[in-house]
Amino acid sequence: xxxxxxxxxxxxxxxxxxxxxxxxxxxxxxxxxxxxxxxxxxxxxxxxxxxxxxxxxxxxxxxxxxxxxxxxxxxxxxxxxxxxxxxxxxxxxxxxxxxxxxxxxxxxxxxxxxxxxxxxxxxxxxxxxxxxxxxxxxxxxxxxxxxxxxxxxxx
Ligand SMILES: [Zn+2]
Numbered sequence: 001x002x003x004x005x006x007x008x009x010x011x012x013x014x015x016x017x018x019x020x021x022x023x024x025x026x027x028x029x030x031x032x033x034x035x036x037x038x039x040x041x042x043x044x045x046x047x048x049x050x051x052x053x054x055x056x057x058x059x060x061x062x063x064x065x066x067x068x069x070x071x072x073x074x075x076x077x078x079x080x081x082x083x084x085x086x087x088x089x090x091x092x093x094x095x096x097x098x099x100x101x102x103x104x105x106x107x108x109x110x111x112x113x114x115x116x117x118x119x120x121x122x123x124x125x126x127x128x129x130x131x132x133x134x135x136x137x138x139x140x141x142x143x144x145x146x147x148x149x150x151x152x153x154x155x
Pocket of ligand 1 (some may be wrong): 026029068074125131133134
């Protein structure tokens with residue numbers, strides 16, 4: 001069972017997502033940071049609020065961001081419409097995510113696949129856009145993640 005910490009973030013206009021077929025992994029490219037702090041950063045950019053649906057802190061706790069049923073703002077308009085954005089807090093250009101974070105990620109992916117009743121594909125932000133996100137130290141390919149963790153993936 002996964003524990004998702006939810007605080008009352010106030011959002012501007014959001015739109016329901018009609019299609020959900022993948023999960024995109026991000027890093028915050030910053031020190032460990034809360035969903036509330038990222039929310040304030042994204043509001044300052046003039047967005048409707050935090051663009052990610054979840055933030056995973058370095059000690060492994062999962063914080064809710066934008067409501068999961070709404071279109072996110074995390075990987076560009078071509079992919080936001082059909083994807084869920086998960087941000088792991090930290091700068092993985094400099095160091096790797098913690099094992100606790102990776103465990104939480106796998107639990108969260110399993111939880112979302114359960115909710116959506118489909119084997120949602122998991123990709124890194126850099127797999128769909130020209131970016132370094134989630135950083136060179138993020139364990140990938142998925143085989144590498146799987147060697148650390150129990151990990152299920154569609155063929
Ligand atoms: Zn990203």
